[in-house]
Amino acid sequence: LHLKQRQDGSGSLNSRLSASYYNRELSAWEPCMEPWGCTIDWLNTRLASTASRNAINVKSTEIVNLNITSTFLDLARMVKVNWGEDYYSGVEAAEDSSQLTLTPRRRTPFVPFALKNQTGCALVFHCRVVAADGGKQMRHEEEAQDRERVWLRVTDGETVPFTFEQGRTKARHQSSRQHQLHQIVVRVEGWREIKPVSVDRVGTFFRNVGAVRPSSSFTDLPPVRLVFSVTLEAGARKLVTVRSALEVENKLASPLRLKLENTFLRVADVKEVELLSGQRLPLPLLYCWASITARPVVHNSHNWKYSEQPIHWCHILSPSDNSLTLHASSHMLDSKAPPHRFLAAVRRLGFPQEALAIGPGGSKAWVQPAHRLTFLPPVTLTNLLPCALEYKVQDSKLRGSVRPGAEMELLVDIFGIYVVDFCLDGFPGTGSLIMQPNSGAFEARIKLADNRSRPVYLNVKVSLQYGGAVNITAFAPYWIINKTGLPLLFRQDGDKMEAAGQYEEHEMARMVTPLLFSFPERDSSQALVARVGQGLHPDGSPKWCKHFYVQTGSTVRRLRVQTPDKRPEWVYIVGINVRPGRGRYRLTTVITLSPRFQLYNQSQHKIQFSQHCFATSFQDPGAEKTFLTAHPASSLAFHWPRIDMDQLLCMRLLDVPGSQW
Numbered sequence: 169l170h171l172k173q174r175q176d177g178s179g180s181l182n183s184r185l186s187a188s189y190y191n192r193e194l195s196a197w198e199p200c201m202e203p204w205g206c207t208i209d210w211l212n213t214r215l216a217s218t219a220s221r222n223a224i225n226v227k228s229t230e231i232v233n234l235n236i237t238s239t240f241l242d243l244a245r246m247v248k249v250n251w252g253e254d255y256y257s258g259v260e261a262a263e264d265s266s267q268l269t270l271t272p273r274r275r276t277p278f279v280p281f282a283l284k285n286q287t288g289c290a291l292v293f294h295c296r297v298v299a300a301d302g303g304k305q306m307r308h309e310e311e312a313q314d315r316e317r318v319w320l321r322v323t324d325g326e327t328v329p330f331t332f333e334q335g336r337t338k339a340r341h342q343s344s345r346q347h348q349l350h351q352i353v354v355r356v357e358g359w360r361e362i363k364p365v366s367v368d369r370v371g372t373f374f375r376n377v378g379a380v381r382p383s384s385s386f387t388d389l390p391p392v393r394l395v396f397s398v399t400l401e402a403g404a405r406k407l408v409t410v411r412s413a414l415e416v417e418n419k420l421a422s423p424l425r426l427k428l429e430n431t432f433l434r435v436a437d438v439k440e441v442e443l444l445s446g447q448r449l450p451l452p453l454l455y456c457w458a459s460i461t462a463r464p465v466v467h468n469s470h471n472w473k474y475s476e477q478p479i480h481w482c483h484i485l486s487p488s489d490n491s492l493t494l495h496a497s498s499h500m501l502d503s504k505a506p507p508h509r510f511l512a513a514v515r516r517l518g519f520p521q522e523a524l525a526i527g528p529g530g531s532k533a534w535v536q537p538a539h540r541l542t543f544l545p546p547v548t549l550t551n552l553l554p555c556a557l558e559y560k561v562q563d564s565k566l567r568g569s570v571r572p573g574a575e576m577e578l579l580v581d582i583f584g585i586y587v588v589d590f591c592l593d594g595f596p597g598t599g600s601l602i603m604q605p606n607s608g609a610f611e612a613r614i615k616l617a618d619n620r621s622r623p624v625y626l627n628v629k630v631s632l633q634y635g636g637a638v639n640i641t642a643f644a645p646y647w648i649i650n651k652t653g654l655p656l657l658f659r660q661d662g663d664k665m666e667a668a669g670q671y672e673e674h675e676m677a678r679m680v681t682p683l684l685f686s687f688p689e690r691d692s693s694q695a696l697v698a699r700v701g702q703g704l705h706p707d708g709s710p711k712w713c714k715h716f717y718v719q720t721g722s723t724v725r726r727l728r729v730q731t732p733d734k735r736p737e738w739v740y741i742v743g744i745n746v747r748p749g750r751g752r753y754r755l756t757t758v759i760t761l762s763p764r765f766q767l768y769n770q771s772q773h774k775i776q777f778s779q780h781c782f783a784t785s786f787q788d789p790g791a792e793k794t795f796l797t798a799h800p801a802s803s804l805a806f807h808w809p810r811i812d813m814d815q816l817l818c819m820r821l822l823d824v825p826g827s828q829w
């Protein structure tokens with residue numbers, strides 16, 4: 169920075185500017201603006217005895233390079249929200265009481281770290297700060313920290329906040345650019361002290377640690393793997409979770425009860441763990457090698473037995489050995505009830521493969537856990553239709569209904585042949601899906617029929633996860649959404665009858681739910697035609713519009729109704745938008761028909777609208793049929809009753825006496 173200021177107020181400034189922000193996830197400074205050189209000149213000119221004029225000139229031969237990242241934007245939003253809350257809270261307090269004196273809010277001390285113990289045992293830990301460059305002075309400070317360390321005790325399931333003490337020197341007096349590592353040293357009861365773990369960066373870290381007493385028998389403690397998961401909470405606090413490397417996850421709709429029989433380490437040591445739906449938990453360190461069995465807890469009922477087949481993970485030494493097994497729990501009271509089936513997927517996570525620790529006598533090797541056990545249903549049925557989907561599994565008691573956008577578990581034996589029947593409300597004809605064991609992923613079309621035997625085809629997509637768990641997704645090729653406010657009917661171009669699912673009520677009123685539509689053949693004409701319902705103008709004759717293709721884009725069509733006499737025909741102009749669905753509905757094409765105009769009443773009055781040619785004070789039943797009434801905070805679809813007349817809109821307030829058009 170080079171500043172030159174003259175006595176007359178003029179001067180110049182030569183500087184090189186740069187800006188950085190602190191990345192909390194990586195615990196490091198990152199550049200926001202790269203170094204940029206610029207020259208600023210300002211000239212003060214006196215115009216009169218008391219008036220003057222300042223001219224500022226900024227020059228630079230370099231380009232300003234800004235680094236805009238998602239982390240920087242999140243930090244800017246958070247600072248804006250926090251500072252805005254502090255500012256507006258003070259303004260509101262001042263408005264409530266004019267005599268209130270605003271005092272700055274006292275800053276609560278911020279504790280940047282917290283440790284959560286999920287090992288199943290008590291542990292102690294202490295903090296240390298080391299320099300990344302390993303200077304001689306810093307090494308002396310590290311030795312002093314080790315001599316003065318204070319152990320903090322954390323029981324199982326407890327979360328303890330902590331901070332790193334750096335003497336009595338304030339942080340603002342230290343160099344913020346000096347790269348330091350914040351580490352913790354943990355010792356779990358029964359095992360040795362681990363090597364230091366850095367908690368500056370967000371991520372998952374692990375340490376292998378041996379028992380305090382050397383193993384002389386199988387009942388002594390084995391070496392274990394401790395996992396440190398560092399996550400960033402909403403309040404910018406870093407949570408360090410200490411756990412085992414063996415996790416269980418429940419993707420079933422009902423909770424599970426796990427029984428851990430620790431026969432390898434202790435005799436008759438049995439522990440039960442409840443695993444809620446959608447929950448993921450680490451197993452305690454002492455029970456990582458226990459025999460695991462499970463049973464479901466359906467509707468808070470404990471009438472299901474534990475599965476006979478235990479779940480093993482020790483044989484999974486690489487991700488290529490991941491396994492998927494089918495388990496069944498029988499009913500305790502009703503022997504004729506079908507078993508409750510579920511799958512157990514064992515996957516090895518991305519831990520490096522290590523040399524096995526040899527147990528006593530060299531006859532046993534302790535395989536360290538690095539796995540996740542996932543419980544999931546054999547078959548998951550997903551309904552991506554706008555209406556309920558009814559299903560039934562042949563030769564079984566499994567039947568039910570799946571709500572729109574919901575999922576349902578099918579507890580069937582996926583290692584045998586099973587057939588699933590589908591039907592919809594208003595479509596009594598059923599379609600069947602035949603599932604073969606080990607069939608893999610595929611897509612199929614299912615034919616349903618309505619009460620008039622008109623067909624509609626649903627698409628079914630079968631996919632596999634975890635090496636064999638089946639996902640069946642039912643969706644329609646096309647949705648037709650009517651937002652015009654008019655009763656509309658559709659058919660394929662060239663057909664003589666309307667599409668399936670349209671009856672007499674569609675002639676009278678607008679269909680609220682989307683209409684399911686499909687083409688019978690993939691290579692048939694991909695075009696539709698539409699008309700208004702007979703109930704809109706009972707004395708008229710609706711005509712089919714010009715066809716439009718179901719390709720992505722927008723178009724406009726005129727829907728005409730021929731009058732019985734020589735009067736001009738009624739014409740309704742609608743917009744048609746064709747686009748693919750969003751998110752998981754992306755396989756469905758959405759066809760939306762909308763009016764050209766929408767009336768929004770954002771006033772507090774009840775308003776009546778009319779075309780200018782019908783806005784008259786005389787009693788005219790024909791004109792009154794074209795009036796539209798909008799209540800406060802409502803919207804209406806609007807169509808010109810007569811497009812051959814002046815398209816001028818009139819309104820009047822119905823809740824104001826004497827209001828005129």
